[in-house]
Amino acid sequence: MTAINMLRLDSSSADFNAQLKQRLAWDASEDLEIHKRVLDIIADVRQRGDAALIDYTNRFDHTHFNTGTELELSKAVLQQAWDSLPADQAQALQTAADRVRAYAEHQKLQSWQFTEADGSLLGQKVTPLDRAGLYVPGGKAAYPSSVLMNAIPAKVAGVGELIMVVPTPRGETNAMVLAAAYIAGVDRVFTIGGAQAVAALAYGTETVPAVDKIVGPGNIYVATAKKLVFGQVGIDMIAGPSEILIICDGQTNPDWIAMDLFSQAEHDENAQSILISNSGEFLNQVEISINKLLPEMERADIIRASMTGRGAFIKVANLSEAAEVANRIAPEHLELSVADPEALCAQIRNAGAIFMGRYTAEALGDYCAGPNHVLPTSSTARYSSPLGVYDFQKRSSLINCSAKGASELGKVASVLARGEGLTAHARSAEFRI
Incomplete structure (x- = not known):
């Protein structure tokens, strides 16, 4: 297997800024053909409702639905999925759900008001959304953790009704996804996906109710549909490829750092894994670890493509300079694998989630630490935040x-x-x- 030679950048180089900008560049230009197809699907679902939804679902997911009512899974099916889970999976899901819920409880915005000297009252009333829609990828690409991360904050916020859509290609369901929906308190589940599911959530059909906001990840058709229905409904964000940036002082086990870089690179070829260190020798050690561990990985080809195409090692003079570079990158996930992460964290302004210390692997945040794993990508952490309870609440000004x-x-x-x-x-x- 050919060795990976990581792209090396040095902050002291005259052309460092240009090189970094080039490596961070992500072409998110829209495929006009996909854009047109999605527009057509949305228009068709708006016009024909359930009939269009059934036609697209049968065509794209190779199913055999005849009526809109067949698209919905009963609460009994969700409970059965939960009841039949192996004990270790049930315990892991419950632990993760409990931690996500406990964290979310701290995020709730509260109404407030004050009275001026002349008796006038000013304030803010916080209310939950009436109805939210959650898109969940289906089939083999099934993510129960995504159900928990999107559904639980909505329920903690007090959303009146939470509608989940999940495609079931060839009738294939994922027990953990349905079980996660059950323990997260999802109210209704429909076995639809793609742009047609987004259109149904945005505009409603005879069977699927229209929602106020759509959250959750999906493929290019889903992402494009979310863009196109924004304004009719709210959306969480338009997510780009997954990212991890690690700042290390050279004292962490290089195998740990290599695997942390892999943890995001294995998502897809466009994921970005970057390591910043003040030790050139440590960068060399991590590269050795990368090439030692790569053959063991099931998704080795994807990791290789990601690391060579979009990954980078950056040498800096000191950790303060590392923080400056990190703020410029504004990563989705930032690991501070250093002796004093609190001190370094004080210098960080732009990051979706910050993982502090040598023992805090980013993967813990993906599943069960508690904070949400739906995070801003593509440098949007400069101005946006992780998904949270506040995304399912709205604020009304009070004047009396x-x-x-x-x-x-x-x-x-x-x-x-x-x-x-x-x-x-x-x-x-x-x-x-």
């Missing part, structure tokens, strides 16, 4: 003016409104002076 408050504010509003040439605004305020 006393007579005195309305009189005083009316004078101010009148001047500003007339300055903008909006006479009705001004007179509406002036009536109360």
